[in-house]
Amino acid sequence: MTEVVIAGIGQTEVGEHWDIGLRDLAFAAIQGALKDSDGLKPQALFAGNMLAPNLSNQAHVGVLLADFAGLKGIEAVTIEAAGASGGAGLRQGYLAVASGMVDVALVVGVEKFTDKVGPGVDEALSTASDSDFEAVQGMTPTSQAALLMKRYMHEYQVPADGFAGFAVTAHANGVANENAMFRKAIQLETYAKAEMVSDPINIFDIAPNADGAAALVLTRPDLLPSGFKNPLVTIAGSAASTDTLALHDRKDILYFDTAQISAGKAMKQAGRTLDQIDFFEYHDAFSIYAALQLEAVGFAIKGKGWKLAEAGEIGIKGRIPCATMGGMKARGFPGGAAGVYQAVEATLQLRGRAGTNQVAGAKVGLIQSLGGPASTAVSHILTSLD
Amino acid sequence: MTEVVIAGIGQTEVGEHWDIGLRDLAFAAIQGALKDSDGLKPQALFAGNMLAPNLSNQAHVGVLLADFAGLKGIEAVTIEAAGASGGAGLRQGYLAVASGMVDVALVVGVEKFTDKVGPGVDEALSTASDSDFEAVQGMTPTSQAALLMKRYMHEYQVPADGFAGFAVTAHANGVANENAMFRKAIQLETYAKAEMVSDPINIFDIAPNADGAAALVLTRPDLLPSGFKNPLVTIAGSAASTDTLALHDRKDILYFDTAQISAGKAMKQAGRTLDQIDFFEYHDAFSIYAALQLEAVGFAIKGKGWKLAEAGEIGIKGRIPCATMGGMKARGFPGGAAGVYQAVEATLQLRGRAGTNQVAGAKVGLIQSLGGPASTAVSHILTSLD
Numbered sequence: 164m165t166e167v168v169i170a171g172i173g174q175t176e177v178g179e180h181w182d183i184g185l186r187d188l189a190f191a192a193i194q195g196a197l198k199d200s201d202g203l204k205p206q207a208l209f210a211g212n213m214l215a216p217n218l219s220n221q222a223h224v225g226v227l228l229a230d231f232a233g234l235k236g237i238e239a240v241t242i243e244a245a246g247a248s249g250g251a252g253l254r255q256g257y258l259a260v261a262s263g264m265v266d267v268a269l270v271v272g273v274e275k276f277t278d279k280v281g282p283g284v285d286e287a288l289s290t291a292s293d294s295d296f297e298a299v300q301g302m303t304p305t306s307q308a309a310l311l312m313k314r315y316m317h318e319y320q321v322p323a324d325g326f327a328g329f330a331v332t333a334h335a336n337g338v339a340n341e342n343a344m345f346r347k348a349i350q351l352e353t354y355a356k357a358e359m360v361s362d363p364i365n366i367f368d369i370a371p372n373a374d375g376a377a378a379l380v381l382t383r384p385d386l387l388p389s390g391f392k393n394p395l396v397t398i399a400g401s402a403a404s405t406d407t408l409a410l411h412d413r414k415d416i417l418y419f420d421t422a423q424i425s426a427g428k429a430m431k432q433a434g435r436t437l438d439q440i441d442f443f444e445y446h447d448a449f450s451i452y453a454a455l456q457l458e459a460v461g462f463a464i465k466g467k468g469w470k471l472a473e474a475g476e477i478g479i480k481g482r483i484p485c486a487t488m489g490g491m492k493a494r495g496f497p498g499g500a501a502g503v504y505q506a507v508e509a510t511l512q513l514r515g516r517a518g519t520n521q522v523a524g525a526k527v528g529l530i531q532s533l534g535g536p537a538s539t540a541v542s543h544i545l546t547s548l549d
Numbered sequence: 550m551t552e553v554v555i556a557g558i559g560q561t562e563v564g565e566h567w568d569i570g571l572r573d574l575a576f577a578a579i580q581g582a583l584k585d586s587d588g589l590k591p592q593a594l595f596a597g598n599m600l601a602p603n604l605s606n607q608a609h610v611g612v613l614l615a616d617f618a619g620l621k622g623i624e625a626v627t628i629e630a631a632g633a634s635g636g637a638g639l640r641q642g643y644l645a646v647a648s649g650m651v652d653v654a655l656v657v658g659v660e661k662f663t664d665k666v667g668p669g670v671d672e673a674l675s676t677a678s679d680s681d682f683e684a685v686q687g688m689t690p691t692s693q694a695a696l697l698m699k700r701y702m703h704e705y706q707v708p709a710d711g712f713a714g715f716a717v718t719a720h721a722n723g724v725a726n727e728n729a730m731f732r733k734a735i736q737l738e739t740y741a742k743a744e745m746v747s748d749p750i751n752i753f754d755i756a757p758n759a760d761g762a763a764a765l766v767l768t769r770p771d772l773l774p775s776g777f778k779n780p781l782v783t784i785a786g787s788a789a790s791t792d793t794l795a796l797h798d799r800k801d802i803l804y805f806d807t808a809q810i811s812a813g814k815a816m817k818q819a820g821r822t823l824d825q826i827d828f829f830e831y832h833d834a835f836s837i838y839a840a841l842q843l844e845a846v847g848f849a850i851k852g853k854g855w856k857l858a859e860a861g862e863i864g865i866k867g868r869i870p871c872a873t874m875g876g877m878k879a880r881g882f883p884g885g886a887a888g889v890y891q892a893v894e895a896t897l898q899l900r901g902r903a904g905t906n907q908v909a910g911a912k913v914g915l916i917q918s919l920g921g922p923a924s925t926a927v928s929h930i931l932t933s934l935d
Binding site for chain 2: 262
């Protein structure tokens with residue numbers, strides 16, 4: 164297998180970018196990643212995007228970004244797997260370089276929520292679920308996650324503030340991340356008093372939809388310029404898996420099969436075991452997703468994922484640090500770009516450049532990007548080379 | 550480079566499938582391809598689709614198809630590059646197998662136009678162009694192609710019926726293709742009397758939007774079951790390229806750079822030259838596209854592509870047979886599935902199983918899938934193994 168490394172990273176602040184469009188947003192991240200990669204020239208662009216055809220009347224996003232970035236001529240394509248579009252884009256970029264056909268790949272995640280406001284956004288997000296059997300009933304991803312969370316709380320006797328630890332950790336980590344949307348720590352009491360969105364999901368159990376773009380430059384180690392300045396980060400494992408699209412088709416709705424399968428495959432490829440993973444970037448679009456991922460990947464037994472958060476074990480100095488730069492809850496949820504943000508943040512950790520959020524001695528990170536309620540899961544193991 | 554072969558093909562009739570949905574349509578093609586591949590089990594599904602998020606309120610099409618086909622657990626992703634989504638899906642499937650990470654890949658192209666009718670369809674198709682600078686002006690792909698064709702006719706003094714040969718050839722070839730939408734031959738006079746759509750594009754210069762699904766099973770030759778029954782077809786070359794998204798940003802709007810670049814790269818990889826190509830499946834969504842592709846690829850000099858059609862040189866027994874199963878004009882244009890249909894039809898030719906449409910002794914085929922006015926071009930060289 165050809166080794167693939169992350170040579171450059173770029174990202175924009177996550178938030179409401181009313182003043183710039185899809186292309187400008189993505190360009191900022193692309194520019195950052197290309198500069199960071201010390202002048203590597205991409206031959207291919209993989210754009211992770213979910214919502215532009217609906218929110219921005221724009222398909223063909225791969226070409227749009229390549230064109231606007233002055234990369235005319237290279238190949239470009241859009242990769243879509245709902246909320247996992249960013250992770251899936253990274254995987255396609257990885258496969259392209261691993262195949263030997265592409266020397267340098269640019270992976271870009273971008274989402275521009277503010278191109279539309281109101282019910283149109285929920286409608287667009289609902290295209291992630293089964294249109295004929297779920298969305299048609301009026302179910303949105305949020306109301307679906309609420310049903311999941313309610314069932315979980317019932318099955319495992321979780322108290323009303325049992326999920327607070329996820330938001331408390333995320334917001335604590337967001338404070339020092341200058342690209343995070345929310346940079347204010349919250350307390351347990353803040354969670355307890357929070358407004359309800361879709362019972363039992365309160366405003367702290369759901370990540371904010373937001374604009375954002377992140378980019379990665381992938382290549383083979385032998386193609387790096389001599390005297391390459393960045394500490395090297397390798398994609399040691401890459402895997403994806405799918406479940407039923409509709410939640411009601413599953414035998415056990417409280418177990419994310421795909422999170423388990425894809426993480427297991429990625430770890431196997433990387434030759435790493437669970438206890439060697441120094442941090443985990445989960446897909447905390449909803450706190451219930453985070454809990455179920457911790458269980459499926461194996462950091463907690465079934466029904467006990469929330470306990471890890473409650474006990475503070477997911478903090479930067481905890482047993483398994485999660486959402487180390489604020490996660491989707493505090494950094495913000497830029498849809499199809501979210502999975503690329505995970506990779507950018509993990510690279511900062513593995514380079515030892517995560518500042519006050521640095522996980523001490525981080526050498527192996529697991530990132531996991533979900534589409535729908537883990538209908539898709541894409542997992543990558545990133546490692547520092549030394 | 551790992552060798553990649555097409556082990557199985559499947560397709561549905563192209564037309565207006567009012568009675569079945571996206572998943573059923575795709576399933577018919579998947580079932581056909583899996584059966585044809587002699588029981589190979591795919592680990593990954595690449596769905597080429599452009600319009601489902603807009604026309605069917607359905608993103609996450611990769612998962613939908615994997616789930617409905619009983620392939621739960623495999624990885625699946627949607628590949629989008631506007632009209633080139635099918636060709637781009639084939640390329641991603643190719644890269645996945647070539648990387649050694651995926652043993653058997655299923656490439657599915659599917660489009661369900663009849664999920665919406667009226668202006669919504671044109672609006673959805675217009676997401677292929679630059680939303681901020683083209684679509685916002687009310688330009689549709691058809692009106693844009695009309696401008697291109699008008700300019701071409703002016704520059705090269707093409708008579709009013711100069712493009713008739715494209716439609717005459719396509720309809721002649723569609724007669725014997727049981728999956729074609731239109732199976733009636735037309736005459737030069739039919740073209741001359743045809744209703745105008747967007748001057749100078751008449752009803753025979755534009756391919757009909759239609760529902761359809763096609764599928765391919767890709768693998769490495771060493772993984773084929775012993776005694777494998779199908780004549781082997783190899784993907785000998787694969788390449789993609791992008792141009793500016795907006796037509797007005799180009800120096801010369803009458804030359805399809807990407808068609809030239811991607812075909813050139815694919816031929817180089819395959820070690821083949823133009824004179825070795827036995828047939829060419831172009832992207833005749835509009836007859837002007839076909840003319841410009843013939844020129845960019847090199848079968849005609851600039852301004853003379855239409856002459857090949859006029860002289861009958863693109864017929865089954867001509868110098869360079871094109872649209873051998875009816876092309877998009879007569880077989881129909883199933884959007885993001887079109888590029889996969891090209892591969893299915895080329896495979897039939899290279900297996901020697903194209904019936905009355907067989908190009909005698911066909912050993913090397915070029916297929917080319919376009920997104921927008923060649924803003925994307927994806928080219929593949931397919932060859933028979935003997």
